Amino acid sequence: MLAFWQTAVKNRDLILQSLGRHLMICAAALCLGVLVAVPAGIALSRRPRAAARILAVFSVINTIPSIVLLGLAMILFGLGFAPSVAVLFLYSLLPILRGTYAGLTGVDPKYVKAATGMGMNPRQLLQHVRLPLALPALLTGIRLSAIYVISWATLAAFIGGGGLGDVIWMGLQSYNFPLVFCGTIPAIVLALLASALFNRLIRLAQKHVREEVRR
Amino acid sequence: MNWPALLTAVATHLKITLLGVAIGAVVGLPLAALLVRFRRFGRGVFSVVDAIQTIPTLAMMTIVMLAFGLNDTTVVVSIALYSLFPITRNTYVGLTGIDAGTIRAGRGIGMTPLQIFTGIRFPIALPMILTGIRLALVTALSITTTGVFIGAGGLGMLIWRGIQTRNMGMMLSGAIPASLLAVFCELFIGWMEKRLKHSQ
Amino acid sequence: MIRLENVSMAYGEHEVLRSVSLHIPEGKLAVLIGPSGCGKTTTLQLINRLIVPTEGRIFVGDTDIAEADPVQLRRGIGYVIQEIGLFPHMTIRQNIEIVPKLLGWDEERRNARTTELLRLVGIESHYLERYPGKLSGGQQQRIGLLRALAADPPIILMDEPFGALDPITRESLQDEIMLLQKKLRKTIVFVTHDMDEALKIADLIILMKDGEVVQAATPHRLLSHPANAFVESFIGKHRGSRRLETIRDVMSERVVCAGGDVSIVEAVDLMRREQVPSLFITDESGRFLGQVQIGDLGDAVPEQDCAVSKLMRTEVPAVQVTDSARDVFRMMLDARIDELPVLDAERRILGIVTRRSMVQSLASAVWEEGR
Numbered sequence: 001m002l003a004f005w006q007t008a009v010k011n012r013d014l015i016l017q018s019l020g021r022h023l024m025i026c027a028a029a030l031c032l033g034v035l036v037a038v039p040a041g042i043a044l045s046r047r048p049r050a051a052a053r054i055l056a057v058f059s060v061i062n063t064i065p066s067i068v069l070l071g072l073a074m075i076l077f078g079l080g081f082a083p084s085v086a087v088l089f090l091y092s093l094l095p096i097l098r099g100t101y102a103g104l105t106g107v108d109p110k111y112v113k114a115a116t117g118m119g120m121n122p123r124q125l126l127q128h129v130r131l132p133l134a135l136p137a138l139l140t141g142i143r144l145s146a147i148y149v150i151s152w153a154t155l156a157a158f159i160g161g162g163g164l165g166d167v168i169w170m171g172l173q174s175y176n177f178p179l180v181f182c183g184t185i186p187a188i189v190l191a192l193l194a195s196a197l198f199n200r201l202i203r204l205a206q207k208h209v210r211e212e213v214r215r
Numbered sequence: 216m217n218w219p220a221l222l223t224a225v226a227t228h229l230k231i232t233l234l235g236v237a238i239g240a241v242v243g244l245p246l247a248a249l250l251v252r253f254r255r256f257g258r259g260v261f262s263v264v265d266a267i268q269t270i271p272t273l274a275m276m277t278i279v280m281l282a283f284g285l286n287d288t289t290v291v292v293s294i295a296l297y298s299l300f301p302i303t304r305n306t307y308v309g310l311t312g313i314d315a316g317t318i319r320a321g322r323g324i325g326m327t328p329l330q331i332f333t334g335i336r337f338p339i340a341l342p343m344i345l346t347g348i349r350l351a352l353v354t355a356l357s358i359t360t361t362g363v364f365i366g367a368g369g370l371g372m373l374i375w376r377g378i379q380t381r382n383m384g385m386m387l388s389g390a391i392p393a394s395l396l397a398v399f400c401e402l403f404i405g406w407m408e409k410r411l412k413h414s415q
Numbered sequence: 416m417i418r419l420e421n422v423s424m425a426y427g428e429h430e431v432l433r434s435v436s437l438h439i440p441e442g443k444l445a446v447l448i449g450p451s452g453c454g455k456t457t458t459l460q461l462i463n464r465l466i467v468p469t470e471g472r473i474f475v476g477d478t479d480i481a482e483a484d485p486v487q488l489r490r491g492i493g494y495v496i497q498e499i500g501l502f503p504h505m506t507i508r509q510n511i512e513i514v515p516k517l518l519g520w521d522e523e524r525r526n527a528r529t530t531e532l533l534r535l536v537g538i539e540s541h542y543l544e545r546y547p548g549k550l551s552g553g554q555q556q557r558i559g560l561l562r563a564l565a566a567d568p569p570i571i572l573m574d575e576p577f578g579a580l581d582p583i584t585r586e587s588l589q590d591e592i593m594l595l596q597k598k599l600r601k602t603i604v605f606v607t608h609d610m611d612e613a614l615k616i617a618d619l620i621i622l623m624k625d626g627e628v629v630q631a632a633t634p635h636r637l638l639s640h641p642a643n644a645f646v647e648s649f650i651g652k653h654r655g656s657r658r659l660e661t662i663r664d665v666m667s668e669r670v671v672c673a674g675g676d677v678s679i680v681e682a683v684d685l686m687r688r689e690q691v692p693s694l695f696i697t698d699e700s701g702r703f704l705g706q707v708q709i710g711d712l713g714d715a716v717p718e719q720d721c722a723v724s725k726l727m728r729t730e731v732p733a734v735q736v737t738d739s740a741r742d743v744f745r746m747m748l749d750a751r752i753d754e755l756p757v758l759d760a761e762r763r764i765l766g767i768v769t770r771r772s773m774v775q776s777l778a779s780a781v782w783e784e785g786r
Contacts, residue, residue, distance in 0.1 A: 059401065060398055060402070063353045063356075063397040063398055063401045064397060065357040065371075065374075065397060066360075066361075067357075067360050067361055067375070068360065068374060071374055071377065071378040074378060075378065075383055110499075113465075113496060113498070114494070114496055114499075114500030114502075115502075116489070117494035117496065118490070118493075118494055118562070118563070119488070119489030119490030119492075119514065119517065120486070120517065124517060133503075133504060151272050151273070151274075154274065155361065158378075165273065172364065177281075180277050183274075184277045184278065185274075187271045187273070187274045188271065188274050191269045191270060192266070195266075195269045208546045208548065209503055
């Protein structure tokens with residue numbers, strides 16, 4: 001225990017720098033993922049057949065072990081920030097895409113009927129009705145992606161992307177287990193915080209969306 | 216191409232993966248069945264299982280490593296832990312998602328709770344149980360490749376060496392089998408699920 | 416106001432509407448009714464262009480809706496559906512104000528309109544900040560109605576709006592609609608499969624079968640002159656009901672009349688003896704000339720031998736003996752009249768309808784229909 005704190009203090013620069021880097025990679029990958037996958041999910045929600053095919057393709061891509069894609073990226077594009085973000089971005093797409101698609105297609109048709117009948121055009125329908133009601137599922141998708149991205153970013157260090165994986169690796173290499181935990185614990189805390197944050201957001205989004213039946 | 220090494224790697228890879236998922240299933244399936252019976256524990260159990268799921272893979276393995284060392288066993292235990300969520304949740308949903316009318320009919324003709332379970336709940340839940348196993352397997356295959364970092368064997372070794380030495384050939388010799396295994400599981404078990412669902 | 420000209424609608428081989436022509440006049444509540452699959456909902460959805468016909472033209476006002484922008488068209492037509500569909504993520508206020516908001520009304524104008532609407536149906540303003548999930552089905556649909564009325568559209572379309580509600584709530588909402596209609600005089604097209612409902616609220620009933628209009632008429636005419644056997648069987652138990660009743664069945668034949676030359680003194684005496692508040696003045700053949708009420712005479716006491724004909728009111732509402740009881744009662748309630756003389760074709764008085772006759776008629780309707 002004491003060894004852990006001593007190591008932590010001693011290496012605090014490295015730890016903080018790695019943490020910062022880790023956050024940057026995750027934030028970049030996730031933001032890009034949301035920017036691409038949410039509009040894509042919206043577009044797909046109108047074409048269920050194309051959606052089934054595209055989701056199937058991405059499902060297969062996501063089964064490929066992360067280290068394989070990270071390795072490929074490294075060999076093809078070299079070390080660093082960009083290749084790491086690119087791979088993580090690719091992996092982050094599926095959960096967000098699924099969540100957005102499921103959310104939008106899961107909207108009770110009666111709301112769409114009422115909204116169309118009262119004179120909303122498609123954009124207004126999306127903005128005022130479909131997206132707000134799809135929000136819980138959408139956020140669930142983003143939450144899942146966030147957790148995956150935080151996890152895989154630890155591996156990105158191994159291809160020179162930086163991040164908490166660096167700390168863990170250093171510790172493993174030198175059999176310095178307290179140092180390993182200086183990387184492990186922040187990673188866990190980060191993941192749990194992200195999970196809790198998104199869960200909170202999801203609960204907020206769900207608050208009124210679920211109709212309570214009271215007769 | 217070092218075939219013996221490759222075959223050994225594949226064998227180890229499969230051993231670790233299947234063992235890990237099997238342990239996860241041995242714990243997770245009965246757990247789900249129990250939760251169907253004792254629903255109020257559901258919330259507590261699932262928050263624990265959910266929290267385990269959130270922990271980054273590498274981080275998890277370093278913790279398990281404290282107890283089991285830098286070897287294959289750590290990876291097996293980690294996989295078992297990560298298999299809990301997909302298997303338990305999907306099995307639980309499959310068992311409880313059954314139309315209440317069907318259950319009532321079973322009770323009406325005099326089935327005991329155990330008979331209802333084996334005769335109605337379980338068969339109907341089978342596709343979802345398979346889904347859980349599929350998810351666990353695919354994740355496990357990925358985790359095993361990462362196991363190389365904490366001293367386990369398997370295809371991860373070939374991949375990592377290939378990366379370190381910038382040897383595309385070696386990397387692919389590990390990456391391709393690993394990916395194929397994962398894709399195969401996903402598609403094959405997915406197909407089985409669909410078949411089972413349609414036959415209902 | 417709304418006109419369908421030879422409208423046909425088919426899905427592939429399946430013909431849902433066959434060359435339907437309809438006219439719904441402005442300010443009337445028209446009910447589309449018929450068995451499942453008759454095309455009533457399809458007809459409704461053609462009006463706000465949720466569906467497009469395979470043939471024929473539809474006019475709202477003077478516009479052929481095929482040439483109008485669907486979104487703009489719908490904003491000018493209120494729409495109420497059976498599933499209610501209040502947006503659960505919006506407050507009641509936001510739900511009501513959604514169309515005005517889409518039309519770009521500023522906040523002040525929206526608030527004013529919402530207050531006005533609430534007052535119209537007597538809902539308290541504290542409901543505004545609540546969410547629909549907290550309301551009962553009946554309350555939700557009342558809000559649904561307000562939402563449809565918010566932008567003050569001239570036309571409201573209602574697709575089995577009370578179908579999902581319990582009978583008691585349904586009745587109260589029917590009454591509500593009729594009350595609103597009296598105040599607002601919108602053109603309402605109302606789809607239902609419930610004949611009771613149709614007979615109760617409609618100004619015009621359009622009975623459909625297999626994609627065609629079988630008969631379009633007022634409730635009274637439908638009941639008294641069904642066009643064919645199908646209409647008869649569809650009306651079913653309503654035939655021969657109290658609603659068929661003419662005023663002849665309920666009027667009281669005890670009418671106190673007097674000639675126009677009767678003096679005031681004699682008139683007052685007569686009224687006192689017969690214990691009536693008014694006299695009906697007739698000529699020699701019994702034709703109705705006017706009415707004298709006790710209040711009118713009080714002022715003229717000094718001129719006691721003045722002829723009553725000088726004081727009588729001649730602009731007195733009267734009804735024909737063949738008028739339907741229901742229509743007459745309605746008129747009496749609307750115009751707050753206590754009694755009406757009943758005349759025949761020659762304007763001779765045959766009887767009188769009072770509030771009491773109304774009560775008697777309704778009472779026996781209740782007891783008789785209960786059997």
